[in-house]
Amino acid sequence: MTSPLFLDAAQVAERLSLDVCTGLMREAMRALSGGEVEQALRSFLKLGEGRTFALMPAGFVPGGPFGAKLVSVFADPDHPGRRSHEGLVILFDGRSGAPVCVADGGEVTRIRTASASAAATDALASPDASRLAIFGTGVQAHTHALAIAHVRKLEQIIVWGRDRDLAGALAARLASELNIDAMAEPDPARAARADIISTVTASAEPVLKGKWVQPGTHVNLAGSSGPHAAEADSALVAAARFIADHRTHVLAHGGEFLRARQAGLIDDDHIVAEIGEVYAGTQAGRTGPEDITIYKSLGHAVQDLAAVAWLYNDMKARGQG
Structure with missing residues (x-):
């Protein structure tokens, strides 16, 4: 062989x-x-x-x-x-x-996770979305910003992280690499005032709350990959058009979805589509300018x-x- x-x-x-x-x-x-x-x-x-x-x-x-x-x-x-x-x-x-x-x-x-979020952002975010918020400061935070900059003409990137020094360093790096305005924001509620939000943290508890997210925002939940962690609260999940990367996996391992379902805020039908169905044109993604859309990324073989x-x-x- x-x-x-x-x-x-x-x-x-x-x-x-x-x-x-x-x-x-x-x-x-x-x-x-x-x-x-x-x-x-x-x-x-x-x-x-x-x-x-x-x-x-x-x-x-x-x-x-x-x-x-x-x-x-x-x-x-x-x-x-x-x-x-x-x-x-x-x-x-x-x-x-x-x-x-x-x-x-x-x-x-590193590359495929950010690229999958970029593809979903291209399909689900408003065509004129220009302000990106990144929740997280690690490798995926950096690569997500680079990838999403390929599918939308970004004018500003806001970085939130628990470590302010790391958030500042990432913002400075992105400003240099992409030649656009990038800044660290210590207040997560202020950071969430964006057209596109990508959460790429290792947090087991929500770092993003529904009350912070404005109508028309697209959210990539890409940091948590197991049933016991959730980066967004149940209010946001309930308020959004929820698109799964894969329905079966989200029903088994999607922590944000499972918490909202356990709280009685949603049922399994709250998953309106898989992202592959949106790409194929068999299911709708964004249906109007006021929709909050969520792409739940667990990552797949x-x-x-x-x-x-x-x-x-x-x-x-x-x-x-």
Whole structure:
């Protein structure tokens, strides 16, 4: 058997641009909602306080590539309240069944998570949205801002974080890289006065409240990925048009949705669509200028596999596979 191609973090970052990946995420989620993907619920193995190992399998059917992401999510001992994602994405050939590529899962996750939010923002945010609020100061906060700047003409970015120094540093970095106005805002209620909000924190409790969010805002909830954490309160969930990345997963692991349902504010029908259905045009996303839209992102193996399959094919086309 030929050894699989291995792509380290630097190779993933060099080849997989945010623009390319945003298109890949749009198509991958359309395929998932369209029944072209077999995907099992992710499984979690608790390894102690702040330490989780997860398995995420999926495959394109019939006859397409398949595989899994193996990922560890560990609390960062040097930055309380932050988490590190490390792992591998393993791609198998759909015809031979052989493993053909192994890629750095942390870097794939960094790029595909932000790209998926950018694709959803492009579909759900107001066309003239120009003010972005980022709740969080880590890797995903930075990459989300870069990705969303590709799909909307941003005039201002506001950064909120529990660590004011980190929020200020991120705002300064974004101002330099994107050449637009970026500022840190210590008051989360003021930060939420935006056209687009992306929450990318490790918080188990809500950092974003419904009473702060103005009509017409689009919200990406992308930080929490398990049933016991929620970045937004139940009032916001109840007030919004709620679009899931994948209905089955949100009903099992979407912490914000599950809390609102437990509080009796919503039922399962509150999920108005999957984002792939919106991309396919079979379900509506935004229905009017006053809608508050939520895209709940849990992240899926199909996204990782779509990204790594593209990387693998790109490397082969370049004669580097």
